[in-house]
Amino acid sequence: MKAKSVNSEDTEVSSLTAELHIVIGALSRRLREEADTGDLTRAQKSVLLRLERDGPTTGSALARAEAMRPQSMGAIIAVLEAAGYVAGAPDPSDGRQTIISLTDHFRTWISAARTARRDWLLRTLQARLTAQEQHQLADAVDLLKRLLDS
Numbered sequence: 355m356k357a358k359s360v361n362s363e364d365t366e367v368s369s370l371t372a373e374l375h376i377v378i379g380a381l382s383r384r385l386r387e388e389a390d391t392g393d394l395t396r397a398q399k400s401v402l403l404r405l406e407r408d409g410p411t412t413g414s415a416l417a418r419a420e421a422m423r424p425q426s427m428g429a430i431i432a433v434l435e436a437a438g439y440v441a442g443a444p445d446p447s448d449g450r451q452t453i454i455s456l457t458d459h460f461r462t463w464i465s466a467a468r469t470a471r472r473d474w475l476l477r478t479l480q481a482r483l484t485a486q487e488q489h490q491l492a493d494a495v496d497l498l499k500r501l502l503d504s
Contacts, residue, residue, distance in 0.1 A: 388474040389467035397422070401430055402439060402460065410455035412445065439463075 394402075397420070404419060405411070411419075417427035431454055434440040439460035445451035479488060 385471045385475065389471050395430075397426075398430055398434060401427075401434065402456070402464075405440065405454065405456050406464070410453045412451050413442075413454055414451075416454065 400420060401416060404416065408419075413427050413431055414424050416431070417424045420427065431440060431442070435442065438457055440454050441457050442452040442454050445453050479491070483491065
């Protein structure tokens with residue numbers, strides 16, 4: 355059997371893959387720094403984003419959606435409630451259940467964090483890239499979108 359030789363195109367694509375991974379990771383970290391999301395864990399952020407996307411729901415439904423034990427979800431909800439990010443209210447159709455929803459305080463906080471990230475990125479693009487480079491970046495964004503659609 356012949357060993358497959360690696361050609362220069364494969365090497366370039368492999369290098370591009372590694373570099374793209376590093377750059378996207380660094381950009382994500384930098385954007386997170388700009389938003390100051392505090393000390394939220396990944397699980398807490400995931401629950402908040404799910405509530406934002408899907409709307410109010412019960413703790414047990416959240417636990418199922420996040421693939422975790424109800425007890426673990428209860429601990430997450432308690433922390434988020436203490437921070438003022440979520441609130442519970444009795445389920446009108448089943449008083450034994452509690453509906454968890456985002457608070458106005460959280461919605462204001464997340465909006466400000468997103469605005470901070472967008473503002474930093476806008477200022478940075480304008481300060482560091484020429485108009486032509488901004489157009490090249492727009493083309494690259496289209497290519498990245500195609501990667502996500504695959």
